[in-house]
Structures are given as structure tokens and as C-alpha cells.
Amino acid sequence: MLALAPDAGSVSAAAKLVGSVSADGCDDGAVWGLCAGSGKTPYQTVVDLTGPAYKCSCPSRKFPCKHALALLLRWSAGDVPVAERADFTTTWLEGRAAKKETPAPAERTPDPAAAAKRSERRAERVGTGLGELDVWLTDQVRTGLAGAAQAGYAYGAATAARMVDAQAPGVASALRRLPRAVVSGEGWTGRLLTDLALLRLLVAAHARLEDLTEDEAAVVRAHVGYPVRAEDVLASEPLRDHWAVTGVRDVVADNLTARRVWLRGRRTGHAALVLTFTPSGQSPDTSLPAGTVVDADLHFHPGTPELRAVVGTRYAAPVALTDLAPGSARDAVGEFQRAVSLDPWTRHWPVVVSGLVPVAVPAAAGPGFALTGPDGTLPVDVGGADVWRLLAVSGGHPVTVAGELGDRGLRPTGVLGGGPGDRRWVTL
Template sequence: MIERWSRDQVLALAPDASSQKGAQSVSTPAKWSATGAGQGALWGECKGSGASPYRACVDFGEPAYRCSCPSRKFPCKHALGLLLLWSADGVPADEAPPAWVSEWLEQRRARAAKAVAARAPERSAAGSEAAGAHEASPGDTAAAERRAAQREERVATGLSELERWLADQIGQGLSGARQNAPAQWEDLTRRLVDAQAPGVAATVSRLTRVLTEDDWPARLLGEYGLINLLAVGYRRSEELPASLRDTIRSRVGFPASREEVLAGPAVRDEWQVLGLRDEEQDRLVSRRVWLKGRSHGRFALVLTFAPVGQAMDASLVTGTTIDAELVFYAGASPLRALVAVRHGAAPSGVPAGSGVREALGQVAAALAGDPWADSWPVLLGDVVPAARGERWLLADAGGGPGDQVEGMPLHPSAGPPWRLLAVSGGHPVTVAAEWTPDGLRPLTTWDEHGQVVVL
């Protein structure tokens, strides 16, 4: 029996606002016929503009969607509308899906079985890739080694110049940075791209945002310090522990291939999907999905990308739980992961959160391993939204005036948390949020009935 999703969970799957609106327009019982839910799937036929109704179905195991409509959006409004109807208890249980649904489900589950069977040799092959390099021709191996050495030299030269530039800025003072720095940053970004250090280039390109802050001199000095720390860390990487060296190389912009990541050890758990956030930059949308292992208590980040206008990966639904194997990218504070194998859905429910002090300790530990991290997941239990002057924060419900830590402030851009206030009603709630240096970005909470509410 699949635990029923809330309306918020369904609408969060929509690729855009127009799809949300369209889904709501086709979510009435009068639009649907031959609906049913069973065997881990949902199906129905929706009246459309043509003579024949559109056939839509959902496989909850992934989840995955199929519809006979011509829409290129994924999931389409019909699949979303069917899910909305189901979430309102408008679809009857039926353990005998029609033939067109059964055929689709059998094809999907056959492919999934093959993927699981292929997982072991894939990991073995990835793990032995370096050991099997001798099978490649000597010329290919030598050329690859030359390219790698050339890139290391370019990066080292570029970061050495960056260190000298930063020293000059500190020596001259920051008083004229607002007028002079943006043009210098633009030129520096180009040179870092040429030096094949795209991660550092992206960091420098984002410095202009600091100048909009009231305390911009202190903020800029802090950003310069972190960039300098990264450049020095790369220069002295041979002296550092392997995990920290991996973190530095990742921040500089050295990629890790999917095969290299999958060669690492997998962590199997029942992973609770805490929430997600989309962010657009340079015509590319990145989706951050935050998870937490029910048994290990470990956080994970699944990161996907898509060009603006294209559908994002919607396989991880906020508020659901999956039994899966995750493989983490190497680093001193490993967080980003790949879903290697999904074994199916698992029972959902309100996850166990921590107090404010414990959450702050988790963030501090993460920053100790990766001081360049600009976000980290937190799951707070028994907290209430409260106003402190012009700022809102999440405070421990049982906290008193003598407590050392009262709460964690919300990000200024979040504004008053009206939706969270409505769910809480002054009572303690569990809140999943994304920590940033400027404050928390609330993601989800759970109401008194245990239903997830997307914030």
C-alpha cells in the first residue's frame, strides 16, 4: 500500500507553474474514467481535445510517468492531475490494472532487474579501470598522462597568480573595491577559466553579490580569505590528507566521473527525501535534493542539472522514503551522492529531527572538513518559528531565556514564514531546511497528521 502523497508533494513535481495550473484543471473526477490504484501503480483515462481519452499512469517505485498526450513536459499535466485526484482519495483501489498498464509496468521492472544485475560488474569494472589502464595502447596512456600533467601545471600557475593578486588587494585595502573590483573580477574569472580552474572562476564571478551587503568590507575580506585558502591548499595538496585533497580538487574544478564515484562503497539505507531546491544560473537549472538515512542518520545531496525549459529529474519525491544504495563523492565532508540502486519504496513518516545546538554542531563539523561549503542540510525537531526584531528564526520549543543558543535565523530573502506559522500554530514542528551562511532556507515541515508540507 503506497502512502498517500499530499497536494504539495504532487505540485512540487511539476516542471513549471503552467503545468501546476493545468494539473489542477484536470484533477476533477468528471475528467477521469477507468481509474485505479494498485500493484504500486496509478492509472486512468482523461478526457482531452481528441476523440480518444489520454491514458496516463504512474509507477510509484521510481516514480515514473507515462501519458499518451503529445506534451513534451515531464510529468505532463495529466499525470499530475491524476496524482492530485489520487491524493484527494478520488481513485479507487484496484489490484487488476488494465493490460496497457501491466505491459508498461512489466517492461519497467524487467529493465530495473537487469540494472540491478549489472550493478556488480559495473562497479567492478569501474574499480579496476586504473588497474586495467595497461590494456590501452602505450600511446593513448602517454597522451592522457601528458594532458593531465599540462592541466595540473596550468591550474598551479593560475592559482599562483591568484594568490599574488589577493595579496595585492589586501595590501592596497578594500576601500575602492566597489568601484574597481568588479572589472578586475571579470578579467580574473576569464584567466581562471583559461587556467582550467572553473570552480575557482565561478567563485570569483559571484563576488559581485557581496557588494550589495551593508557589511560588504567584512564579507569581502572573508571571501578573499576562503579563496586564498583554496589556492594555498592546492599548492600544498601533497601534504594534506587524501580526503581534504579530494575536497580541494573538487572545489578547484577537477571533475569526478560517474564511473569513478560508483567504484566507491555503497551505503544502503531507507533514505527519507527531506526536500529540494532549484536554482538557475547561466541558463542552467540545478536541482538539489536533500536526503537523510533512517538508520545511519547520514545526510546526502543528489544534484542534477537541466537546461532552462527542460524537465528536471522528478524521481525523488519530497516526503517519500526509498530503500536504496547511495555512493558518495570523495571528500573531507562527503555529502553529494549518486543513487546507485533503488530497491523500492519504504514506509514514510515524520523523520527524527535534532535540537538547534546539535544541528549547529553538525554544520560546524561539516565546515571543519570543507570550509568552502555554502550549504548544508539540517533537520530540526520540536522547533517553533519566532521573530527576533526584524529577523525570523527557528527556536527550540523548550528553550528558555537563559539558554546559550536560542535558535537558527532564517535567510533574509525568505521573508516572514507564513506557511510555516500556519502549520505550527504555535506548537512545535519538525522542519527540514538548507543551512547557508546567511541563514536557513526552509524546505519542508510536517503537520499534525504527519503529512509533509512543502514550504
């Protein structure tokens, strides 16, 4: 049950709510109950055990929310009685069943000529939009960055909206990230200039797509935001391995929940990212919970380095993650450097490091953290991770940590704790 949690904070919150679940019941397909909240009316919570899928009347945007987790913890402990389904449970489950039974629309035979025209029109719109972006970038350098500090979180918002109209969503997302540099404290001008320079590089690369190799052009298109059909990706050669799910992160923006699932092949050592998008109010894909291993085929999107992937055939149900291939701090830095050399817009790269001890180190803005060992030291980029939990799991001893390595250090996503005979995954 804990492996389904979106983050460590949800687990802690759910544990405190287990005793507040009432009017609960379960059967072979579902578990339901009423969970006390801050208001007078308790939240109606249902879990479809065949999914799993979740429904709760609370306003949380996490899936599963803390109320669903609390209900599952109570059910897994055997404290939920078998009962006749509540009305709100039946209504939701029947709605789900109706959607599953709705016949899929008949597939239309694709028209190559029409597809080519649509692709040409999109390329023209993107090119026009990036031309306008180039003018905006030139203005930022010509007039200076003082206006960025005054704009704060609104910096680049209008230009980002224009990139959405130009069908360049990847560029729009990069523009929306610019305010993070503006409000990040001392040295923000250098960080902002770096981000602006990378945008200028993307504009220049897109203008000469025909001169790039196939892999280089695929990387540029991916960052601009050109769509790639899942069917085309699944038609590529698969890579089968036992894939360890080393991290799951949700980012909510524009009424969409983007779920990033990091994987690493236990045999090949290949890193992978499965990225899914879910409309607000719906449950994200939970078929790859953190701390599990799945025997499956992965099909990778075009471009190098190969990272984003689509899951193909699965050969077995997920099992608990109890071990990871060792990796040194030096190897992790080398992986990140290679990724940036092939794709200069790489912000983070999934790595696994072992034999390192997490420690607190003095810092000007409060306690900082690092992972240190015989072959080097990696600074820890907290980034929402529960670093104190990492320290507690370690207990001052070397551990194996998975995370996203970027220019600010390693952002941990999980750690293997326990002794040799009792290895357990702890989400951070």
C-alpha cells in the first residue's frame, strides 16, 4: 500500500488519519469509507481494487490522496469489514464500468497527404513563433535584466502564452520556468542568463534542422514540443529488462498532472523516464509504483541519449525492489556529463549511487546536505525530498540512493534501507 503513495509526506499524513475512517466496508472489488476532514461533512473515499483507482470528495490533487491511503492502510490491516456497498461507492464504480464498456471509435485510415500538410502547417507556425521568441530574447539582453526582477513570477508569461499559440509547448514550459531563477536569491542573474542562452540555442538549432543528424533533430523537436505518437514509439525495437522504479514525481500545471516515473534496468543499467499526463481530478497512472521491479519491454522515443520511454509488453506483475546495481559518485557525474553533451537542454538525469553516507554540512542559508564517500562527494539538492528521512534510514552508514542529478546536486527520490537480509525501499 505504501508503494502507491505519491510522496513521503502523504504516508505520514495517512498514518495519522487511519483512526478517523468510519462507515467503512469492502468486498472483492472495492473498499470505501468516510474520512473526517476539516469541515463538518466527512469525505467520501472509494478505492477500486481492480485498478487500483481512487475517488475522494476532498480537494487534494494528489493521487492517491491521504484519505485513500488511510483507508487502504486500515483495509490492509484487516480492520475493514465486508459489507454491502454504500450508494456513493456503487455510483462511482458503475460510472467507471460504463466508461470501460463504451466502444472505442472506429479507427480511420490515416491520409498521408493530409498528415504531411498538417505537419507542414505546424512547422510554419512553430517557426514563426520561435522567430518572435528570438526578438524577445534579443530585447532581454539589449535592455538588461532589471525588468525581470520587477516582473517576478510574471516574467516571460506573455511570451509563453504566445508559444502555446505557436504550437511549441516545450518552449512555453521552459519560459514558465524562468521566474524560478529570478526569485531564487543571490546569483539569479547568472542562472537566468543561462536559461535564456539555452532558449536561444534551441531557436538557432530549430532554424537549421535540415543540417542536423536524425538524432540531433529529434532532440530539438522534443524540446520544442513536437508530438510523437505512442503507436510510432511502440513500433520501435524494444529493450527488455527488469526495470527498477526508482522515483515517481507529480507536477501539477495548467489543469494537468504530469507524472514522471524514473526507471533503471537491473541488467543493462539503462536509465528511462515514463512520462504521463492526466487531466485534473483524474487518477494518474499507478501501474509503476516506486520501490518495485517490473519485467517489461520499454520502447524509447527517438533521439539521443535515449531516456523517455513507453512501456510495452509486461511479462510479470511488479515485485518489491530489494537491490540495485552499485554506482559511484564519479560514475553518476559521468552519466550526467554525457547526457548534457548529447542534449544540452538536459536538466536532470536519473542516477543510482551506492556506498555514500548522507551528512549535514554548514551552509550560509541553514543546514545543507551532501552524500560523501571514498570516491567523491555529491551535494544534495533538497527539492522537496525528505532529507531527514534519508539521514534516519542511513543512521550514519553507507546507503544506496536513487535520484535526479542536476547542476545543483542530487535530488533524492528513494533509498534502500535495512540490512542485507531485509532490504526495503524508502521513498523520499
